[in-house]
Ligand SMILES: [Fe+2]
């Protein structure tokens with residue numbers, strides 16, 4: 001019946017919402033660049049499914065007030081949120097791969113098999129897509145967990161213990177499923193959990209050259225941004241270094257998930273995914289030039305400039321860099337065109353469209369956040385200015401050695417990129 005259906009779809013909505021918030025919180029703590037990029041994409045998929053679920057619940061004339069409450073599914077949804085407190089990155093990945101995603105996947109399948117394709121046709125369309133995505137997500141998380149455990153085999157035992165704890169709790173609260181909710185009690189924190197904290201420094205993929213400042217012009221204003229191959233390389237390096245933006249996206253999404261309305265999560269998920277595409281543009285470009293990841297600088301300065309600060313500055317950093325750089329992008333796309341570099345032109349052109357959307361997000365959500373805090377929404381520009389200062393101060397800590405090292409690294413890359421691959 002209509003209201004039972006709405007009740008189930010509401011449950012799925014809260015599970016997806018909670019899962020994606022936990023995934024977002026883990027982005028800065030996981031080293032692999034491929035996993036950060038993949039997580040951003042899956043967060044976005046979950047947010048799209050959740051948005052479709054939420055709309056469908058409204059269409060079914062579910063008392064809309066109740067969509068703001070988890071209701072009888074509260075204990076279940078707490079389990080999806082509890083993976084944020086996983087004891088280690090491999091434990092988190094394994095638990096999502098083996099417990100949470102399979103539970104959602106199986107429930108979607110059951111729902112699709114049991115429900116009416118005529119009366120509930122609109123749900124069938126998006127939930128079938130969600131089921132396909134869940135299959136892909138299960139496979140990817142399993143591979144990521146195995147790769148992470150291969151690097152840190154000493155964590156295997158605790159990761160296995162953690163998934164047993166989460167699986168037991170999930171079955172105690174009745175699982176996801178398609179049955180009426182058993183209204184389980186919310187229990188104490190899961191044994192073996194570790195309180196979540198945002199790392200002061202982001203985990204970095206060991207395949208790359210780890211540094212704080214990823215190009216000489218960041219620490220030396222006299223160093224030219226360049227033209228020709230220098231501009232092409234600089235642009236690809238900027239793109240791959242948007243890894244900081246994926247991390248900022250994940251941190252801010254989870255930090256304000258319970259403070260701002262659902263649309264925040266939906267926008268922040270898309271934003272994080274877009275940044276992961278920009279990062280991947282740079283990565284693919286550098287690989288196509290035949291460059292060695294060990295020589296590619298992956299910096300941390302923007303992330304670290306906002307560490308230890310109010311998380312509003314994560315949102316502020318994205319807004320600051322987007323508004324600062326956007327005016328250069330159409331001109332750069334045009335220059336790439338004159339060089340006959342179609343790939344760089346194409347990347348910059350799409351990037352520009354995404355960033356235009358993001359500056360809108362930034363202004364809107366900074367104002368909303370200030371308003372929710374009882375502060376003046378017009379002060380959003382002061383957040384931006386403070387970000388500029390935080391970055392300037394942090395750049396001021398660059399050592400002579402760091403400046404010399406990045407100049408050397410840039411010269412090596414320029415010499416290699418200038419030769420045909
Ligand atoms: Fe970007």
Ligand SMILES: [Fe+2]
Nearest residue numbers: 322354355358
């Ligand atoms: Fe952006």
